[in-house]
Amino acid sequence: MSTRGAFIVVEGLDRAGKTTQVSALQTRLENEGILCKLLKFPDRTTAIGQMIDSYLRSQSELDDRAIHLLFSANRWELASTIEKLLAAGTTVICDRYAFSGVAFSAAKGLTFEWCRSPDVSLPAPDLTLFLDITPEAARSRGGYGEERYEKEEMQRKVREVFRRISSELDEASWVTIDAGRDLDTVADEIWSVSRPFTKGLSIPIQRLWMQ
Ligand code: DGP
Numbered sequence: 734m735s736t737r738g739a740f741i742v743v744e745g746l747d748r749a750g751k752t753t754q755v756s757a758l759q760t761r762l763e764n765e766g767i768l769c770k771l772l773k774f775p776d777r778t779t780a781i782g783q784m785i786d787s788y789l790r791s792q793s794e795l796d797d798r799a800i801h802l803l804f805s806a807n808r809w810e811l812a813s814t815i816e817k818l819l820a821a822g823t824t825v826i827c828d829r830y831a832f833s834g835v836a837f838s839a840a841k842g843l844t845f846e847w848c849r850s851p852d853v854s855l856p857a858p859d860l861t862l863f864l865d866i867t868p869e870a871a872r873s874r875g876g877y878g879e880e881r882y883e884k885e886e887m888q889r890k891v892r893e894v895f896r897r898i899s900s901e902l903d904e905a906s907w908v909t910i911d912a913g914r915d916l917d918t919v920a921d922e923i924w925s926v927s928r929p930f931t932k933g934l935s936i937p938i939q940r941l942w943m944q
Pocket of ligand 1: 747774775789799801804805829830831833834835837838866880882
């Protein structure tokens with residue numbers, strides 16, 4: 734098989750610095766002449782994404798299971814795009830993915846197994862960078878915004894579920910990064926962990942949670 738691009742996911746609590754860090758990673762890849770595409774979930778531009786956006790901004794109410802399935806459907810509607818990009822040799826960087834799906838819904842009280850099931854067999858990330866920050870440190874960065882989940886107690890529960898997810902995944906594919914440090918230090922660590930993956934991979938695209 735010829736080499737393909739790597740699928741790199743960045744996860745974390747709200748205010749962990751994901752958006753800044755994914756764009757710093759994209760810039761470094763481009764500076765090295767590596768083809769890359771930045772994606773973000775939820776993708777609020779699609780019809781499903783607009784329903785999610787309305788829910789997050791508390792402009793609509795939905796059953797916890799219904800919104801969970803919409804978040805998952807939003808990933809599935811881009812799954813074939815991700816696969817095509819990877820097959821064409823493009824490195825895909827993704828701001829949030831299915832791990833947020835489990836973390837945020839399980840934090841609301843849905844069971845871990847139920848939360849995982851709609852995302853089983855999505856393209857699996859080759860590398861997940863979890864930007865870890867305490868909810869207190871996140872709050873001190875200027876406070877949470879207006880959206881539905883941006884509350885300290887919720888973020889504390891979300892962090893616990895992320896810990897469970899990481900303990901059940903292959904250690905090599907999940908790397909926890911201390912995101913409480915300054916921006917450049919975090920960016921340097923992300924780059925040093927990601928760099929080996931950006932040279933192209935010769936293994937097939939894996940499927941999430943199939944083992
Ligand atoms: P962001 O655009 O990265 O700020 O994410 C929006 C919010 O939605 C954030 O609080 C995390 C949450 N979120 C992201 N993905 C999912 C998901 O799949 N399921 C649930 N329940 N929440 C999610």
